[in-house]
Amino acid sequence: MESSFAIIAEPNRRAILSLLAVSEQSVGEIERRLRMPQTSVSKHLRVLRNAGFVESRVDAQRRLYRLRPEPLQEVDAWLAQFRRFWSTHVDALERHLDRIAEREPKKGKVR
């Protein structure tokens, strides 16, 4: 389970991360909110901790988990190479639509 991408491939882990994005949570809280067996929550948290996505803090018998930003930033960095492509793609689409609009001004459907 090396890459950060593999970690967030799992839907339950994404749900946990989304929860933690709001605020620090205990295992029990996650368990209740996601209606997921405690043992499963603990295992996913372990994976997330090993991969650096979360860190835990002890509060009596509870462990409070909070997010750590680095791995998600890594994913974000990988996505960056495609952002350039998105805009040019959108531009191309717009130009395409413009061409159609110029060539076929028959239908007056344009508001």
Place this chain on the structure above:
Amino acid sequence: MESSFAIIAEPNRRAILSLLAVSEQSVGEIERRLRMPQTSVSKHLRVLRNAGFVESRVDAQRRLYRLRPEPLQEVDAWLAQFRRFWSTHVDALERHLDRIAEREPKKGKVR
């Protein structure tokens, strides 16, 4: 193989996507550039096409593959919920360091 996240969990598929981010490529070109067996490239491309990451165009015996933006944008949208957290986290860290610096000016270790 539902989610876009599962698709990009595979390293070879990420490599293919990165290649296509530069420009349209044929299967053979991908095969050579990534030094990956053709049959494997074709299979990954199939997965990518089914998930909407790429589309193909026919050029004689070749198939030219190009990127499609939507699924990656979906991933980007999911990441958005954490961006807020990144900045506040950096701020918190800075405030924390500031507090330490003010409270413990004993050790002259600070440059």
Place this chain on the structure above:
DNA sequence: AGCGTATATGCTCATCAGGTCATATGAACG
């Protein structure tokens, strides 16, 4: 038609990850 090139598909195998159940650890509190 026949051959070479380019790509796709089907099959088998091995691996791995997640769910579940049982159980262990560990702290709080009477």
Place this chain on the structure above:
DNA sequence: CGTTCATATGACCTGATGAGCATATACGCT
């Protein structure tokens, strides 16, 4: 100190998936 609450860990099973190999399809050229 024994019980209860909160969390972690280990074992087993099962399903999914990627690699590799063989083969199929399809186009172009002579």
